[in-house]
Amino acid sequence: MRNLKIVLAYDGFDFRGWQVQPDQPTIQGTLAECIERVTGEKVLPQGSGRTDAGVHALAQVTSCAIASPIPVNNLVKALNDVLPAAIRILEIQEVAPDFHARASATAKTYRYRIFRGDICPPFLARYVYHHPFPLSEDALFLASDRVVGKHDFTSFASVDPERAAKDGEVNNVRTIFSSAWHLGEEELVYTVRGSGFLHHMVRNLVGTFLLVGKGTLSPNDITRILKACSRSAAGPTAPAHGLFLVKVEY
Amino acid sequence: MRNLKIVLAYDGFDFRGWQVQPDQPTIQGTLAECIERVTGEKVLPQGSGRTDAGVHALAQVTSCAIASPIPVNNLVKALNDVLPAAIRILEIQEVAPDFHARASATAKTYRYRIFRGDICPPFLARYVYHHPFPLSEDALFLASDRVVGKHDFTSFASVDPERAAKDGEVNNVRTIFSSAWHLGEEELVYTVRGSGFLHHMVRNLVGTFLLVGKGTLSPNDITRILKACSRSAAGPTAPAHGLFLVKVEY
Numbered sequence: 001m002r003n004l005k006i007v008l009a010y011d012g013f014d015f016r017g018w019q020v021q022p023d024q025p026t027i028q029g030t031l032a033e034c035i036e037r038v039t040g041e042k043v044l045p046q047g048s049g050r051t052d053a054g055v056h057a058l059a060q061v062t063s064c065a066i067a068s069p070i071p072v073n074n075l076v077k078a079l080n081d082v083l084p085a086a087i088r089i090l091e092i093q094e095v096a097p098d099f100h101a102r103a104s105a106t107a108k109t110y111r112y113r114i115f116r117g118d119i120c121p122p123f124l125a126r127y128v129y130h131h132p133f134p135l136s137e138d139a140l141f142l143a144s145d146r147v148v149g150k151h152d153f154t155s156f157a158s159v160d161p162e163r164a165a166k167d168g169e170v171n172n173v174r175t176i177f178s179s180a181w182h183l184g185e186e187e188l189v190y191t192v193r194g195s196g197f198l199h200h201m202v203r204n205l206v207g208t209f210l211l212v213g214k215g216t217l218s219p220n221d222i223t224r225i226l227k228a229c230s231r232s233a234a235g236p237t238a239p240a241h242g243l244f245l246v247k248v249e250y
Numbered sequence: 251m252r253n254l255k256i257v258l259a260y261d262g263f264d265f266r267g268w269q270v271q272p273d274q275p276t277i278q279g280t281l282a283e284c285i286e287r288v289t290g291e292k293v294l295p296q297g298s299g300r301t302d303a304g305v306h307a308l309a310q311v312t313s314c315a316i317a318s319p320i321p322v323n324n325l326v327k328a329l330n331d332v333l334p335a336a337i338r339i340l341e342i343q344e345v346a347p348d349f350h351a352r353a354s355a356t357a358k359t360y361r362y363r364i365f366r367g368d369i370c371p372p373f374l375a376r377y378v379y380h381h382p383f384p385l386s387e388d389a390l391f392l393a394s395d396r397v398v399g400k401h402d403f404t405s406f407a408s409v410d411p412e413r414a415a416k417d418g419e420v421n422n423v424r425t426i427f428s429s430a431w432h433l434g435e436e437e438l439v440y441t442v443r444g445s446g447f448l449h450h451m452v453r454n455l456v457g458t459f460l461l462v463g464k465g466t467l468s469p470n471d472i473t474r475i476l477k478a479c480s481r482s483a484a485g486p487t488a489p490a491h492g493l494f495l496v497k498v499e500y
Contacts, residue, residue, distance in 0.1 A: 011372040056373070085375035122261040123306070123377060125335035 001065040004072070005095045006031075006045060010057050011086040013126040013241055017053040018060070020044065027051070030087060031062065031079075038078045039068040048101045048108065048248040049197070054240030056127065058111075059090060061248040063101040099250075107177065107249040109193040110202045113242050114210075117186040128187065129206075129242035135188070135213035140181045142219035143212040144190065147205065147226065150175045154229040156205055157198035158237060172198055172229075181209075191246070200237050208235035251315040254322070255345045256281075256295060260307050261336040263376040263491055267303040268310070270294065277301070280337060281312065281329075288328045289318040298351045298358065298498040299447070304490030306377065308361075309340060311498040313351040349500075357427065357499040359443040360452045363492050364460075367436040378437065379456075379492035385438070385463035390431045392469035393462040394440065397455060397476070400425045404479040406455050407448035408487060422448055422479075431459075441496070450487050458485035 010027055020029035031045055045064040051057060070078070072092040079089045098104075115128035116135070147153075154172040175195040182189045190206055208225065211217045217235070225233045260277055270279035281295055295314040301307060320328070322342040329339045348354075365378035366385070397403075404422040425445040432439045440456055458475065461467045467485070475483045 009372050011375070080369065085370065085380070086372045088369050088372050090369060119330065119338050119340060120335065122259050122336045122338050125261070127373060130335070 001067055001097075002069075003063060003065050003095050003097050003099055004075075005093045005099060005101070006062045006064070006089060007059050007091040008057065008062065009059060009088050009090055011126065012051060012054055012056045014086060015053065017055070018047050018050040027057075027060075027087060028062075030084065034079050034082045035064070035066070037082050038075065039066055039070065041066050041068060046101050048105050049245075051245055052200070052203075052240050052243075055243045055245065056241070057245040059247050060245050061101045061105070061250075063095070063099055065097075101248070104250050105196070105248050107193055107195060108197060108245065109191065109247040109249075110197065111192075111244045111246045112190040112202060112206045112238065113244070114188040114190075114206075115186060116188060126241055127244075129239050131210070133214070135210065136215065137181070137183060137188070137213075139215070139219055140188070140209055140213045143209045143217075143222050144179045144181050144192075144205075146219060146222035147179050147192075148176050151226050152229055153198055153201055153226070155225045155231060155234045156201045156208070157231065158200035158204060159231070174198065174201075179205075193247075202243060203238045203240065204231075204234055204236075206238040206242075210238065211235040251317055251347075252319075253313060253315050253345050253347050253349055254325075255343045255349060255351070256312045256314070256339060257309050257341040258307065258312065259309060259338050259340055261376065262301060262304055262306045264336060265303065267305070268297050268300040277307075277310075277337060278312075280334065284329050284332045285314070285316070287332050288325065289316055289320065291316050291318060296351050298355050299495075301495055302450070302453075302490050302493075305493045305495065306491075307495040309497050310495050311351045311355070311500075313345070313349055315347075351498070354500050355446070355498050357443055357445060358447060358495065359441065359497040359499075360447065361442075361494045361496050362440040362452060362456045362488065363494070364438040364440075364456075365436060366438060376491055377494075379489050381460070383464070385460065386465065387431070387433060387438070387463070389465070389469055390438070390459055390463045393459045393467075393472050394429045394431050394442075394455075396469060396472035397429050397442075398426050401476050402479055403448055403451055403476070405475045405481060405484045406451050406458070407481065408450035408454060409481070424448065424451075429455075443497075452493060453488045453490065454481075454484055454486075456488035456492075460488065461485040 016024040018027045043064045045062040048061045076089050113128040115130050118132050120130040177193045179192045266274040268277045293314045295312040298311045326339050363378040365380050370380040402423050427443045429442045
């Protein structure tokens with residue numbers, strides 16, 4: 001068997017997330033169907049992580065073992081011919097047998113886009129969170145800095161029924177390497193790179209940062225919320241469709 | 251009654267075109283429903299022209315008469331609150347009673363986007379025609395120039411069963427003020443401004459220009475095709491989702 005590392009981009013707006021579900025359009029399920037159409041093999045490609053319904057990816061990584069001898073460049077073309085235009089394979093590499101898209105990942109980068117103008121162009125509406133309300137940029141910049149480093153992120157982790165049932169022990173400590181807001185013309189963009197992310201973690205961080213931007217919380221509250229280790233201490237979950245998985249590192 | 255000029259943008263990908271149809275998502279039908287929700291009045295806003303299923307608009311214009319005294323800026327906000335994010339009202343003005351979005355229009359501008367790279371990003375796929383094949387840019391530039399001026403565009407008009415049934419006499423003479431291709435990084439963009447456009451005319455022009463770009467036809471053939479006054483002389487209809495109604499002038 002050959003072990004393949006597949007890099008793919010997707011517009012997640014019309015999908016029920018990464019993970020295969022019966023009778024629902026999912027990225028993993030659609031990809032598995034197309035691999036079977038091209039190679040005749042039933043495989044379930046393993047993602048670097050599950051993205052939620054509506055979340056996009058500029059470069060998600062998935063791995064799977066196949067028997068077919070088809071050259072990787074031909075497989076890229078053949079898969080893109082049968083996949084819907086909302087999912088594109090960017091690259092396929094043959095990798096060592098012990099490579100696993102999730103277990104081997106060393107860092108991930110996510111981006112969250114907020115559109116601030118009064119009227120959100122229809123062509124952006126699937127890819128940004130429209131938030132046309134005043135926000136203190138200085139407060140946002142300070143708040144995002146408070147999560148850099150190694151912390152227990154329990155306060156920013158939504159309960160994940162599926163994972164809780166599977167895993168006996170839970171370790172919510174993660175390391176954030178960088179966390180910053182950038183100011184675009186009509187957008188505010190948050191980019192975060194870390195060792196790993198808990199369920200809804202980026203969306204919960206953004207939802208909480210927005211409370212700081214509004215003045216409901218102060219940047220110092222972020223440190224307090226981290227220490228509380230309680231989901232109820234933090235703010236709401238920002239909408240899925242502003243979020244992009246940007247990069248997975250190995 | 252007040253006569254309103256409404257300027258709106260839409261992502262037409264998931265709609266069955268401008269014109270209201272029973273049990274189908276259309277721009278005109280959705281807009282009429284939302285005007286009724288906001289004002290309580292049943293009206294059918296008249297567009298500057300019907301856009302086909304899948305065609306987008308940066309600034310379509312529609313007119314309608316309403317009795318409600320709601321100030322225009324409030325109406326913009328109220329309609330955008332109830333419309334889907336794929337349709338945005340950009341501006342509403344109160345205009346003279348004799349203004350009609352279609353009859354009063356003096357010029358329209360359309361744009362057609364072609365993506366040339368090997369892999370079309372999923373975030374562009376709804377808004378461009380993916381055409382990763384060699385094209386002679388010089389030939390395209392020459393071809394687009396041949397349609398400038400006053401011509402009978404019968405060769406570039408698809409049969410429109412609805413309109414043919416309604417109108418007794420058919421006049422397919424239109425004036426094109428400008429017609430040109432522009433080269434982007436990975437895109438070829440065609441922009442055309444004219445007095446008016448026949449059914450599928452821009453898409454038929456683009457489909458024919460692409461045959462010139464491929465070398466199947468020469469730029470001189472465009473002049474021959476115009477003179478033929480026969481739809482079968484021209485090339486195929488380019489896909490709808492690359493087309494944008496950019497501007498309507500009065």
